[in-house]
Amino acid sequence: MGDFDLGGWNMEMVHELFDEEESKLILGIPLSLMGCKDRIIWHHTKHGGYTVRTGHKVAMELQVNGEFKRTVTGMASGKAEGDRMWKGIWGLHVLKKIKFFMWRCCNGSLVVRRNLLRRCMNVDVGQDFRGCWEALLSCIKGMAMQEEILQDVVFGLWRIWKCKNDVVFQEKAENPMEAIEVVRDSLVKSKKTGTREDGGATEGWRKPKFRTLKVNCDGSWNSKTGLGSYGWVIRDFVGYLRRARRARKRPFNSAILAEAESILATLVFCKNEGFMKVEIESNARCYCE
Structure with a gap:
């Protein structure tokens, strides 16, 4: 066929x-x-x-998902229907490690007193973190500065956790006012430089190494029609355009396949043209790495 x-x-x-x-x-x-x-x-x-x-x-x-027809007590964060809280956490414009920290907080996977209580240990506990986070989201929903408020909160929580670990594991107590200043400095720096989804600072196009070509490739896909396309641009280390192509639309099963096809087509073209020193830049980091 x-x-x-x-x-x-x-x-x-x-x-x-x-x-x-x-x-x-x-x-x-x-x-x-x-x-x-x-x-x-x-x-x-x-x-x-x-x-x-x-x-x-x-x-x-x-x-x-119930495909094994068994009853389970938990549910993966990405599979909870109607629960948009996880999307809100992963969509925050903060460092990836802080997003992961917040996910662990809401998922109940940090070593805190509430988890010790679940293991039948006699400890005093406060409010459930996930419930407090959902209450905060409800209070600031629709506010113009919702993103800024959430950034302030998660940076503060992250710093409190770091200070707590320093006291417990390193017996190093930090002055509360100094910890607050660190949080403020981190927030100001993040807002000035910007933050990408992968945790790095947003930047423009960067030149490759000397005598190296840089390829920027990207794919697109329409979930309704199932059709996708891709294109790529090749520039030299000075920034001059060397080659550029765009493929015609054809069927794909997902956007990631269109991205992968763009990388593969670029590599094949570079090999045929004799371009041996090439740097690939794509949104599909799982393939580039």
Whole structure:
């Protein structure tokens, strides 16, 4: 069913052999540009091989979704229907480590007294953190400075946690006023430089190393039509444009596949052109790393 001369599927044959839904899924599978043989892969790992760890993770997700028909007490944060709190945490414009800290706070995975109480230890506890966080979100919902308020709160909570750990594990007590100044400095620095989703400062296009080409590639995908496209631009170390291409629209099963196809097509083009020293920059960091 693959038309390797044209580098894609034989669409007429696919539509003839399969129904509309199955045809859409099949046509969204990218074919190899190198003509290699098909092989079975485990798509939950980067290298395509099965591991017990990822297998257990998938099994737990299936159990949470009810596909194993078992009743469970917990629910993964990303699977909770109607709960937008997790999106709010991961969407904060703060460092990634602080987002992860807030996720652990709301998920009840930090070593705090409430968790000790769950293990039948006789300790005094305060209010549940997740309940307090949800109450805060309800109070500031719709405010013009909602993002700034949340940044102040999470930076402050992060610093309190750090100070507490210094006292417990290093017997190092920090002056409260000095801790407040550290929080203020961190907030001012973050707002001046900006913060990306990956925790780094926002920057413009950066030149590659001497005698190195830099490729910026990107893919797009429409979930309603299932069609996607990609394009890329090659510049030299001075910043001059060397090459640029845009592919025609074709079926993809997801946006990440369109991103991956853009990287693959760029690498193939650079190899054919004899470009050996190339730096790739893409939104799909899971492939670039």
